[in-house]
Amino acid sequence: MTAERVIDTHLHLSPDVSRDAKVAAQSLATDLAANNVTRGIVLHLQAQPWSAEEFAEALAPHPNLRGFINIHPSEADASKKLRDGIEKLKFVGLKLHPRLQRFDMSSSDTGRLVGAAGEMNVPVLIDAFPDGDWLRMGFSPLAFATLAENCRNTRIVVAHFGGHHCLDFMMLAKRLPNIWFDLSFSLLYYAGSPVVGNLLYCCRSMGYRRVMYGSDYPDRSIAVSMERSLQTFSDGGISVVNVKALVWKNAVECFGWTDL
Numbered sequence: 618m619t620a621e622r623v624i625d626t627h628l629h630l631s632p633d634v635s636r637d638a639k640v641a642a643q644s645l646a647t648d649l650a651a652n653n654v655t656r657g658i659v660l661h662l663q664a665q666p667w668s669a670e671e672f673a674e675a676l677a678p679h680p681n682l683r684g685f686i687n688i689h690p691s692e693a694d695a696s697k698k699l700r701d702g703i704e705k706l707k708f709v710g711l712k713l714h715p716r717l718q719r720f721d722m723s724s725s726d727t728g729r730l731v732g733a734a735g736e737m738n739v740p741v742l743i744d745a746f747p748d749g750d751w752l753r754m755g756f757s758p759l760a761f762a763t764l765a766e767n768c769r770n771t772r773i774v775v776a777h778f779g780g781h782h783c784l785d786f787m788m789l790a791k792r793l794p795n796i797w798f799d800l801s802f803s804l805l806y807y808a809g810s811p812v813v814g815n816l817l818y819c820c821r822s823m824g825y826r827r828v829m830y831g832s833d834y835p836d837r838s839i840a841v842s843m844e845r846s847l848q849t850f851s852d853g854g855i856s857v858v859n860v861k862a863l864v865w866k867n868a869v870e871c872f873g874w875t876d877l
Contacts, residue, residue, distance in 0.1 A: 620843075621653075621861075622864070623652075623654045623830065623865055624654070624655055624657070624865045624877075626801070626829045626871075627831025628659045628660065629833075630665065630675070631644070631645070632665060632666055638674070641675065649839060650681065655681065656874075657682055658685060660685050661712060662712070662717070664717050669687075669702055672686075673707060685711060686699065687714065688702070690720050690729070691720060695726065699730065699733055710741065710872075713731075715744065716744060716751040717744070722761065728767050732768045732771060735771030740872065742773075742776055742799070743775060743776060745761060745776050745778075745779045745780070746779075746780050758779055758789060761773070762793060765789075765796050766793060774871070775797070778799065780803050783803070790823065791823070797827045797867075799829045800820075800829065801842075802831075803816060804816060805841075825867075826867065828863055829863065829864075829867045830864040847864075850863065
């Protein structure tokens, strides 16, 4: 199976390619173009060696790269930093990583920042891969649902579809229309396990709506992620129409892009 158009909703710049953000961004843009990826969401991380300003400057020459800014909810003036990131640095969304940033999903700071994103009409992508560290920290799908319920005007993208908790997330999303998902990392990480079947079942149960393709580059190469994901869709009997929804149409709807 091939895809005529692809939007990758979960990418990072790679410090292993270069410590120069501009070089890393150029490499990623070239890689996406070579693999027929029309546009990519590139996630800024405070844990990486680039400031938000350096990151934004690196993406600016590449129309196929759109950035999400990473802000800790408890930072002073977090909402102002988000507004500046959107209005001045041209980021198009907010990235949160509770495990790496070690913040409480239920805190008033988190709710305030996520609510501010909704007021600015930008989506929030939140890491939701339940690795051993986060499970020990108290990972809970209910925390995501409560945040979504308290911030109903904010589109919240649950990254990695919650891993092996995907069934719980899917059931919650049926009651919360502002919850979206990306399939990055999990679809390949759980290969050979029943979780892949659960992920495909979740896509089917949701009518192939509000679910988007992502690679989580550089964890997997653009080419490998694309090839294996499309093969998984094909093996799962997903129709061409529904694959189109997963790999680009849903992203266009979620991000409100009118130029694609």
